[in-house]
Amino acid sequence: xxxxxxxxxPFNVPxxxxxxxxxxxxxxxxxxxxxxxxxxxxxxxxxxxxxxSGNEDGRFTAQLNRASQYISLLIRDSxxxxxATYLCVVNWGNDMxxxxxxxxxxxx
Amino acid sequence: EPEVxxxxxxxxxxxxxxxxxxxVPISNHLYFYWYRQILGQKVEFLVSFYNNEIxxxxxxxxxxxxxxxxxxxxxxxxxxxxxxxxxAMYFCASSELNTGELFFxxxxxxxxx
Numbered sequence: 001x002x003x004x005x006x007x008x009x010p011f012n013v014p015x016x017x018x019x020x021x022x023x024x025x026x027x028x029x030x031x032x033x034x035x036x037x038x039x040x041x042x043x044x045x046x047x048x049x050x051x052x053s054g055n056e057d058g059r060f061t062a063q064l065n066r067a068s069q070y071i072s073l074l075i076r077d078s079x080x081x082x083x084a085t086y087l088c089v090v091n092w093g094n095d096m097x098x099x100x101x102x103x104x105x106x107x108x
Numbered sequence: 109e110p111e112v113x114x115x116x117x118x119x120x121x122x123x124x125x126x127x128x129x130x131x132v133p134i135s136n137h138l139y140f141y142w143y144r145q146i147l148g149q150k151v152e153f154l155v156s157f158y159n160n161e162i163x164x165x166x167x168x169x170x171x172x173x174x175x176x177x178x179x180x181x182x183x184x185x186x187x188x189x190x191x192x193x194x195x196a197m198y199f200c201a202s203s204e205l206n207t208g209e210l211f212f213x214x215x216x217x218x219x220x221x
Contacts, residue, residue, distance in 0.1 A: 032207035043199055043212035044151060087151065091207045094163045095141060100150040 002026065006088050006099035014107055017078050021102050023071040023088030032091040033064055035073045037084045038101065044087055047073075078106045110134045114200050114213035121190055122221055129185045129216045131200030140183045141201040141210065142175065144168070151199070157183065158206065190220045 006023045013019050025033075033050035048055065050062040050071055061074040071088055083106045088099035113132045121127050133140050142154040155165040155175055162175065174186045183202075187194055197217050201210040 034209070036210075038151075041197075043214050044210075045212070046209050049209070089210075092153075092164075094139075094158070094206045095153050095156040096210055097153055098143075098151040 003092065003097045004088055004090050004099040006086075007102045008100070009102040010105060011102065012105045012107060013078055015078060015080060017106070018074065018076050019078055019104060020075075021073045021086055021088075021104075023073075023090075023099055025069050025071070025088075025090040025097075027090065027092055028069060030069075030090045030092065032096075033062075033071050034089040034096075035060075035062060035071075036087040036089055036098075038087055039084050044089075044098075047086070075104075078104075080106050080108065082106050112200055112202055112211050112213035114198075114216050116216055117214065118217040118219070120219045120221065123192055124189050127187045127190055127194075127218060129187075129198050129200075129218070131183045131185070131213055132181050133183055133200065133202030134211055135181070137202035137204050137211070139163075139203045139206050140175075140177070141203075142185045143199045143201060143212075144196040145199065145215075146196045154185070154198075156206075163206075187218075190218070192220050194218060195220045 035047040036044040037047045038044045054063045059076045063072045085101040085103045087101045115130045140157040156163045172188045197215045199215045200213045
């Protein structure tokens with residue numbers, strides 16, 4: 001099983017759509033979980049941390065299921081500017097491991 | 109806003125040459141990392157560094173790679189004898205906590221010919 005595995009995508013959705021990304025991780029000892037966003041040829045940037053109870057930041061909702069080792073990201077009312085690759089990131093001991101990313105394209 | 113800075117932004121080198129990529133992490137951060145991303149592929153962990161020593165390294169980080177924090181501000185990645193497959197974007201990152209948010213530099217694109 002891969003360390004961090006994500007939906008391969010790509011996801012092509014119209015503006016205003018709701019889209020959900022899934023991620024699974026193999027290290028049951030992982031304690032920290034994040035969603036990062038990466039624009040084409042740019043560095044990854046933190047979108048949001050993922051907390052045990054789930055958390056929301058505007059149009060973005062993150063959920064964690066420790067028993068299933070599963071993380072999700074929901075984007076509501078998607079905007080053109082949400083087009084990017086979304087990276088699931090999980091701590092691995094003293095470092096962070098990245099999923100391969102899911103590309104999202106929001107179309108007018 | 110404090111940021112991680114990397115130099116050079118792009119380096120072209122011949123196979124077999126040594127390359128040093130430089131990073132200045134955010135000043136109050138204690139944990140430093142190098143990641144690489146081959147074009148179109150995932151972000152891959154290379155090495156983490158804390159308290160002036162390597163804390164973890166991946167299987168990619170073989171004897172051709174080394175890291176150093178020569179002074180209080182710089183964090184460098186050296187590739188001793190570059191191979192074609194070392195061509196990638198190399199990202200430096202730093203964090204306050206070892207399980208906290210990573211702040212990335214803009215990356216150094218390495219092209220090995």
